[in-house]
Amino acid sequence: MDNLSATERLEALGRILPPRARVAIVPHDYPDPDALASAGGLHLMLERRFGVHSRIVYSGAVERAENREMVRHFRYRLWDLAALRPARRRVPAVVVDVRPGTGKVTLPDWMRPIAVVDHHPDPGGGRRGPALEWSDVRPSVGACTSIVYDLMAAAGLTPPTWLAACMVYAIETETMDFTRGGSALDRAAYLALLPQASLRLLGLIKHAPLPAAYFSLLQQAIANARLYGRVAWSHLPEVPHADIVPEIADRLARLERVSHAFCTAFHRDQLLVSIRSNRRNAACGALIRAAVGLRGSAGGHDRLAAAAIPVPGLDAPARQELLESVRSALLRRMERRTRGIKRAPDMRSRPLAAGAAGLTAESASRSEPPAGRAQETPSP
Numbered sequence: 001m002d003n004l005s006a007t008e009r010l011e012a013l014g015r016i017l018p019p020r021a022r023v024a025i026v027p028h029d030y031p032d033p034d035a036l037a038s039a040g041g042l043h044l045m046l047e048r049r050f051g052v053h054s055r056i057v058y059s060g061a062v063e064r065a066e067n068r069e070m071v072r073h074f075r076y077r078l079w080d081l082a083a084l085r086p087a088r089r090r091v092p093a094v095v096v097d098v099r100p101g102t103g104k105v106t107l108p109d110w111m112r113p114i115a116v117v118d119h120h121p122d123p124g125g126g127r128r129g130p131a132l133e134w135s136d137v138r139p140s141v142g143a144c145t146s147i148v149y150d151l152m153a154a155a156g157l158t159p160p161t162w163l164a165a166c167m168v169y170a171i172e173t174e175t176m177d178f179t180r181g182g183s184a185l186d187r188a189a190y191l192a193l194l195p196q197a198s199l200r201l202l203g204l205i206k207h208a209p210l211p212a213a214y215f216s217l218l219q220q221a222i223a224n225a226r227l228y229g230r231v232a233w234s235h236l237p238e239v240p241h242a243d244i245v246p247e248i249a250d251r252l253a254r255l256e257r258v259s260h261a262f263c264t265a266f267h268r269d270q271l272l273v274s275i276r277s278n279r280r281n282a283a284c285g286a287l288i289r290a291a292v293g294l295r296g297s298a299g300g301h302d303r304l305a306a307a308a309i310p311v312p313g314l315d316a317p318a319r320q321e322l323l324e325s326v327r328s329a330l331l332r333r334m335e336r337r338t339r340g341i342k343r344a345p346d347m348r349s350r351p352l353a354a355g356a357a358g359l360t361a362e363s364a365s366r367s368e369p370p371a372g373r374a375q376e377t378p379s380p
């Protein structure tokens with residue numbers, strides 16, 4: 001389906017959509033703005049262009065304050081899969097911003113994936129999902145929302161102002177305001193959607209009120225952050241929601257002179273990892289897959305990627321051992337990649353924040369001698 005125009009793709013989609021059945025639109029678990037806005041655009045398109053009713057069904061939670069604000073203004077209902085009764089007949093599903101079989105989207109037995117819209121590179125590692133009847137996968141596009149915009153535009157559809165605002169926000173966050181790449185299609189989608197968007201809603205999302213717990217997690221993450229030359233790492237022993245992990249990685253990646261950042265955290269029965277790079281061709285997705293291996297699901301893009309490693313039943317020492325192994329596997333690979341930069345990093349670590357881990361401002365500004373493993377692990 002690679003060389004088809006958006007119009008041809010639309011026609012092909014029309015041929016595989018069941019005429020009367022209700023369709024599920026399924027974004028990846030713990031949907032982010034890109035996944036939600038893409039799902040919203042598809043919901044509108046199925047209805048208006050094909051007369052097909054759909055339900056957006058997600059798993060996991062939406063916790064980041066900005067994302068919750070976006071959901072608050074969503075006019076299409078978002079159905080929590082856990083609260084749905086299984087359908088008696090299998091429901092055709094359109095999977096969005098993820099591919100089935102990657103471990104990043106929950107599809108119950110009673111759903112039958114028929115189509116996918118995604119922009120993630122091939123997951124690789126034998127994690128190829130089932131062949132679908134229709135797919136629109138464009139890894140060169142920065143935001144999945146831009147692909148949905150392309151299809152909507154080919155269908156002659158203009159989103160309502162609230163949805164346009166969500167789509168604009170999705171493209172901004174996914175491309176980090178076009179600093180993290182962004183193709184010609186992303187720019188075209190962004191510039192076309194912006195005049196159609198409720199700018200007030202866009203502002204409300206960006207300036208969403210933050211809960212007090214956010215600040216205490218941020219404080220903890222900064223206190224635990226350590227620098228290894230141009231690599232920054234922080235760990236949170238236990239987080240109440242998954243969304244804080246990529247947020248911390250984003251923050252750390254903005255530290256001057258840092259080229260790679262990652263955050264690790266235990267969340268329920270999983271070790272979560274988010275990595276970021278501000279360098280081109282950082283291949284974060286491949287890097288994290290190599291570091292995590294078969295221990296969990298991992299993947300992502302050039303400059304950002306994430307992994308989730310199941311740890312059910314692991315006691316505290318075993319969890320610590322796993323964390324240490326993942327941390328050193330990531331550091332090793334990042335260190336190799338930052339070697340090309342002037343002033344190659346030494347792998348000695350130092351705390352990010354003066355006064356953190358009981359150090360004074362003066363000793364924190366010096367590099368420590370090579371530290372043992374125990375010392376490199378931040379105290380809780």
Ligand SMILES: [Mn+2]
Nearest residue numbers: 034035097144
């Ligand atoms: Mn996406």
